[in-house]
Amino acid sequence: MKTKTGIPVIRSGQALQSLRDSGYSLAAALGEPVDNSLEAAANNIDLWLLEEEGANAKKRVHQIVIADDGRGMDPETLQHYLQLGFSTRYMSKKTIGKYGVGAKLAALNFGRRIEVWSRTRDNEGWLYVRFDLDEALAQEENGEEIFIEEPNQSTGPPELAEFFPRGSGTVVVWSKVDRLEEGRRAADANKLRVEVEKELSRIFRYFLSGGIRIAVNGTDLLPHDPLLLMEGTWADKVIEESLDGGKSEGKGKAKTTRPDHHYPGTVLGDETIEVGDAQARLRVTLYPKEVTRKRGLGGDKFAKALRVPENWGAISFIRLDREINYTNVPRLFPGGVEWQDRFVGIEVSFTPDHDEFFGVRNVKRGVEPHEEFRAEMSKRLKKLLQAARTQLEERWGAVQREDHDKDGEHAPVVEAAAEANRTLPKPRVKGPAPDEEKRILDDLATDVGRTNDAEKQVYLDRIKDQPFVVESVDFPGTNFIDLQHLNDKVIIRLNTRHRFYRELWEPVNEIAQRSAGAISPEQAVQAAKRTIEALTLLLIAYGKAESMHEDPQERYGELRSYWGQFLDSLMGKVKNIK
Ligand SMILES: Nc1ncnc2c1ncn2[C@@H]1O[C@H](COP(=O)(O)OP(=O)(O)OP(=O)(O)O)[C@@H](O)[C@H]1O
Ligand SMILES: [Mg+2]
Incomplete structure (x- = not known):
């Protein structure tokens, strides 16, 4: 028609x-x-x-x-x-x-x-x-x-x-x-x-x-800067109030009152990225120590108030001083987003001349940067994120050594295991002489941050009758665990610098402490996946380590069978602690 x-x-x-x-x-x-x-x-x-x-x-x-x-x-x-x-x-x-x-x-x-x-x-x-x-x-x-x-x-x-x-x-x-x-x-x-x-x-x-x-x-509204560089922001206000402990007039101030102090992030990079005739500015910051505090707090109430969890893997894209995108862009993170990256602020700014290059759309939301730009950006981020992660580890290591906050982290499970141990076979260890044993325990107390004599004694009294002592401590090298056998106990140190601790133990432990509503299904699935990966790798690494010996069966056969047996009984007895 x-x-x-x-x-x-x-x-x-x-x-x-x-x-x-x-x-x-x-x-x-x-x-x-x-x-x-x-x-x-x-x-x-x-x-x-x-x-x-x-x-x-x-x-x-x-x-x-x-x-x-x-x-x-x-x-x-x-x-x-x-x-x-x-x-x-x-x-x-x-x-x-x-x-x-x-x-x-x-x-x-x-x-x-x-x-x-x-x-x-x-x-x-x-x-x-x-x-x-x-x-x-x-x-x-x-x-x-x-x-x-x-x-x-x-x-x-x-x-x-x-x-x-x-x-x-x-x-x-x-x-x-x-x-x-x-x-x-x-x-x-x-x-x-x-x-x-x-x-x-x-x-x-x-x-x-x-x-x-x-x-x-x-x-x-107070400005919120995910780089934590701007002054007089929402973050400054939250930090100021928390340091204040809610004592002075700070607390209860109208939301609009500008904070008096500034807690700036550290600039790790401020670079121009040029691809063809398009260019953009990339800035990367590490959050200040008032925010990073100690290991494992990236999801607590204070961190949430500071909007730290939503910064995990997020990049802020700014076009003419106006943000057009702030979401998780995992593809731009070389090797994937890591747990501690939530303390890293990343901002990319450009002008409308380069709209096409950044895939700006009529709704002025979302970006789809050009392939070449993504590659260049990933390259820069790799270096900067590495620097950020290293600095964070150093910072957290120092804090940990100072206040031994990991002391007692494993206590509930360890206590339950002690209970279960009563019916298991007794150890055959010929332990060190008394003064040597005293020195070992003394070192342990120091490692978990008990420096003065009174504190030390409290700690040693607590672990006195425990057959197992497990502590997360910061030690150099790639050893995952360190074992010491005394007459009546085994001391197990878990290396907080080891990737297994950082990428599995710590995040899973953090999730375990949250309420069920405070975790997204995606995070839960991701954590479960990483757990399976890490456990599988633990087995593979163990097998690989055994293979470094000429006759593994002869040397490790008994170890394996005891290990399996004890793991089975302990898992049967110790369940759903806390
Ligand atoms: N608050 C305002 N004060 C004065 N003029 C305005 C205001 N809001 C809109 N306008 C006028 O109305 C026009 C249409 O606004 P609209 O937001 O639809 O389009 P735009 O801002 O030009 O482009 P875009 O779709 O990219 O936002 C603007 O170009 C501007 O001239
Ligand atoms: Mg408009």
Whole structure:
């Protein structure tokens, strides 16, 4: 069949309905109008997530207001605000926005109606435009064409009056919000707001740090810098309060109060990466010792407050001072992401000239760096991450030697094993002479950090009747364990510098201490996989070590059969400790 007359290229209502699923998170969507406000030279940007009682009396966000005190729009621009594809900076290389779709797609991703008030002068009245998806669909259904009306004068509904700026500016309202029901995108309105605060404080950190005010429901955001280099940030505040112990006025200060102290990360690298005619800046930092503290704390409450766990394997991509991506990019980590990499800040910044090279998309989220760039970046990261990991090990080793925090780590299992040991065969060891034994125990106490005599005695009294002593200690070399046999006990030292400890023991131990809800299924699966790998490798390495002897069967046969037998009985008796 041949169409006789032309038809519109786009079936606007339906197309916009389909384009609702742009995959924005709420924070990323809000980033679009914030971008626009910044480009309109706003100094104050206020976001309001307005709640109403939803089904079963739970709160849900039904309307969102984004108000700025920027330049505002003249009538023509305001009318075009709602037009998909319209931009006053179309394909510009000097601005954050360039596609002419951000304001619309972001709004429709969450709501079914967009309303905008704007004025370019203090004493003018407000001009108003709106687009309603349901009205558009109905019109389309009736065969009518869909137009955006000319702006008209409107003061806005009284309940929104308090959000309007005094001078020039723009107020954008997303209403008929139907994509933020409980349980779908967000557990509850409160969590949703916290998540938005968290994301925006990082995405717009350069602007916040420069003095632009962005607030969510009346709370001014502090910048959050995952490199921990910027001053006056969220992290500075969290650290300051924790060092303060909540004693002084620090605690309970309004969220907006800037912290007085700065705890900067160490810059490990600040390099320019050039591939062809595209270039980017790569910066890598190691978190300060107030944050790294001692081994194994990367997931505790303090670390969470500092947003350390989400920094694990994450790279922050910055385009024109605005973050467009901060997610786990394991492919860029040479040899995979390691446990301690969460204490390493990584940032890549570039300008819109190189958008194509970084795979920037119209939603200005996510990056897909060019193959050659990825290779170059991996190469640089390899070196820098290695440096970071080494420094961290040294730092943690020193802290450990200082305060022997690993003392007692294995106590519950060791005590249970002592109990089980009562019915096992007795050892045949001819142990050292008494003064030699005393020296060995003394060294052990020192190794676990008991330096003064009183502390030493407490420790030695505790292990006195134990048939097994297991301690994690820091010792040089690649020995995995060190064994010493006394008349009545075996001392086993586990090397905390050994990869088996760092990559298996420590992370699994950390997970074991968490509550079940505090671990993602991915992390659990990853930990289980690494455990199986490590245990298999333990066997392989053992077999390989035996093979270094000419007659392994003769030499190790008895060892193997005892080992297997004791492991079996102990595992039968010791279970689910703590
Ligand atoms: N808060 C605002 N103040 C003044 N003008 C604005 C504001 N928000 C939007 N505009 C105008 O509306 C136009 C359309 O905004 P929109 O976000 O859809 O596109 P863009 O910012 O040009 O490009 P992108 O799709 O990359 O964001 C902008 O080009 C700008 O001229
Ligand atoms: Mg925009």
